[in-house]
Amino acid sequence: MKRTLYRNLESMLLATVIATSASATLAQTPAKRSFNLPPSADLNYAINANQRGLPLNGTAIIHWKTDKATYSITTETRAMLLGKILEAKSEGTIDAFGLAPLTSTEKRYRKDPTTATFNRDAKTISFSASDASYPIKGGEQDRNSVVWQLATIARSTPNKFKTGASIPLTVVGQKDADAWVFKVNKAEKIKTATGDLNTIKVSRVIKDGDKDQKLDIWFAPSMEWYPARVRITEPDGDFIEQTLTKADPV
Template sequence: MRTSIILGLLGATVLLAGAAQAADAPGEHPSVKRPTSMPPSADLSYSLKIKQSGLSLNGQASVQWRAGEGKYSIVTESRAAIFGKVVENRSEGAIDDFGLAPATFYEKRFRKEPYTTSFKRDAKTITFTESDVSYPIKGGEQDRSSAQWQLAAQARATPDKFKPGSEWQYFVAGRRDAEPWTFKVVKTEAVQIGTGEVQAIHLVKAPPPDKEGQQVDLWLAPSMDWYPVRVRFNDSDGDFVDQTLEKVVKK
């Protein structure tokens, strides 16, 4: 097994993952104002299970979520057996009428140079250190770390709208470019976490029919302020990364 493949999978663990592809049609850049209610600031600890080419690997991930006084920040780290810390990323910005409004998204992966995606609010432009492309800011844009917390904030504000079959679309910036993501609510399911069983809303982000990519499954727990209690990344060949909540400490 190649180390680079495992590290690539681990790089997805606390992100809503995959390299974003550029959106061709301007109409695919959604800008919708929806009510939000930010989950309380907290430190969250997750266990990781990874399968790659028949080999299993365990690890841990941590998320520091902070929201208040019109600002937010998300600091994440992933650690794996043998490798130690393999991913560190930060998303920070403001809270506006659209919800989370990222200013910067920074990521550093094991043995790779860091990169930064910038949301330049004054110029109303998203730019990347890894490419020369740019996108207009229309409102509501997210990065790959903030997207799940934007979902949680919207669900916390309007839980009755998160019914099976409902869809939630965002314009999400990645490492080099951006694209629309659509999350669909599947159903309520029991999820076993570190402190016991909880009921959680299961959402799925599937790759577009005409593109390859990971499917992302996300579970948000209403009884726990809609914190993400499980995230699973599935590749078409059966490889996966499964991230499950072990502990929450509110701040």
């Protein structure tokens, strides 16, 4: 009789331990989510820039491709007289946080290419241009994928894109990673080669006194939430602005 009671008690304790362990695992693992990514497309842009006091014009093309399980972003920017000034590529998978980069590569004018590698097995981010290393906690983006992660958030969870909302993201550059916060601004109408577009502007929040790169993105809800305009402004006032001229589904 006692042995039977002991066996029953042991079984109950074991079941409790297993249940507790499973609950802890579920609490630590983000729930699987279904993300609504923008459809694959080739996007053409006109470039307007000011670099070291010199005005520059040019073109850019972004190849955005996804099969809902993986993605790739390839960007090529050309300036008049100078030719190709930037090549960038980000590719990865889709996980419980959205876009999950595996590699991000940049090749700037007259500079060697640099690569940030997201080692998902080791849960670390490493860089070809520095000895820095950062842990992967989930949701980290590179500077190419972050625009498309924001578009994916807008399409998947519209309640997070209300005016005044803040969206925190860890953004990986070519040498390090930083905590960025984006603010959703009021709707704006902008002029493009495809006509006037109603857009939602999202801006990186820069604290007073910080000398950080600013990023403004104008998303077009009527065009699958593609970025209709992107403007990068340096602390010294230099900027690069690209405005959509054509979007072709692929």
